[in-house]
Amino acid sequence: xxxxxxxxxxxxxxxxxxxxxxxxxxxxxxxxxxxxxxxxxxxxxxxxxxxxxxxxxxxxxxxxxxxxxxxxxxxxxxxxxxxxxxxxxxxxxxxxxxxxxxxxxxxxxxxxxxxxxxxxxxxxxxxxxxxxxxxxxxxxxxxxxxxxx
Amino acid sequence: xxxxxxxxxxxxxxxxxxxxxxxxxxxxxxxxxxxxxxxxxxxxxxxxxxxxxxxxxxxxxxxxxxxxxxxxxxxxxxxxxxxxxxxxxxxxxxxxxxxxxxxxxxxxxxxxxxxxxxxxxxxxxxxxxxxxxxxxxxxxxxxxxxxxx
Numbered sequence: 592x593x594x595x596x597x598x599x600x601x602x603x604x605x606x607x608x609x610x611x612x613x614x615x616x617x618x619x620x621x622x623x624x625x626x627x628x629x630x631x632x633x634x635x636x637x638x639x640x641x642x643x644x645x646x647x648x649x650x651x652x653x654x655x656x657x658x659x660x661x662x663x664x665x666x667x668x669x670x671x672x673x674x675x676x677x678x679x680x681x682x683x684x685x686x687x688x689x690x691x692x693x694x695x696x697x698x699x700x701x702x703x704x705x706x707x708x709x710x711x712x713x714x715x716x717x718x719x720x721x722x723x724x725x726x727x728x729x730x731x732x733x734x735x736x737x738x739x740x
Numbered sequence: 741x742x743x744x745x746x747x748x749x750x751x752x753x754x755x756x757x758x759x760x761x762x763x764x765x766x767x768x769x770x771x772x773x774x775x776x777x778x779x780x781x782x783x784x785x786x787x788x789x790x791x792x793x794x795x796x797x798x799x800x801x802x803x804x805x806x807x808x809x810x811x812x813x814x815x816x817x818x819x820x821x822x823x824x825x826x827x828x829x830x831x832x833x834x835x836x837x838x839x840x841x842x843x844x845x846x847x848x849x850x851x852x853x854x855x856x857x858x859x860x861x862x863x864x865x866x867x868x869x870x871x872x873x874x875x876x877x878x879x880x881x882x883x884x885x886x887x888x889x
Contacts, residue, residue, distance in 0.1 A: 592742075592744075592745045592748065592831045592832065593741075593742040593745040594745070595741075595745075596741045596742040596743070596744075596745035596746045596749065597745045597746065597748055597749035597752075597831075597834070598749060599741065599746055599749065600745065600746035600747060600748065600749025600750035600751075600752070600753075601749035601750065601752055601753050601834075602749075603746075603749070603750055603753075603788075604749075604750050604752075604753025604754035605753035605754075632835065633836070635835075635836035636834075636835035636836045636837075638834075639752075639834045639835050642834070681741075682741045682746075683741065685746070685750075685785075685787075685788045685791070686781065686784075686785035686788050687782070687784035687785045688785075
């Protein structure tokens, strides 16, 4: 079996590309942008998360008490750029999640260019992020974030 | 990308191996055994289900109104034996779902040998099936089925 293709298949079902926002008065824009790639599993599939962690050589596995699941997550922008994005460019997702991934890549590229520190580009990032499906419950509505800018 | 490995990854997250039981007074045992392999997706990932259907060359895709999802499903024992089981033997599942698959294979092999028509073996099949995680809501409790035999 080709584990790289397996990972893409598994992530197409169980993975999540998301971008969340937090109010941070100390930042120039007032808003922190946090990209995240994650895969959650119950305890009996923890071994697979460990293999995925090993393969991507970045991120961490932690236990989420509220959901009762183990979550492999990569939050570092440079790790996402170096290890996560190139994998899914070489082994592309085949479900609607590929649209989330495309938006995620756009946002990460803008962040790498430090554009999220600029009000105008941050508004664009918020627009893109709120088109993604996989971000779970949003703390803020899109319009509330844009008002802050 | 190797689509065969991708499928195993995707099914490891989203697929379901299950064995359900229905009361059938016309049958010698009074109980019909129905194995099923299925993968469900929302509308925007219907294309992937079509690719999976094409790959396995059996089963069908139908819309489940109650769940609002499209389901690719193989119910024929001979199709399961010819097309589904060999795939996952060659490209093995890596999560806890592999335990469901092992039980599923045991049951399908017993059915191919027509053992499900024998009361004693059917009780064994019921035992095995009720150890599987992926069978959704059970119509009957295990003890109620065993009482029928």
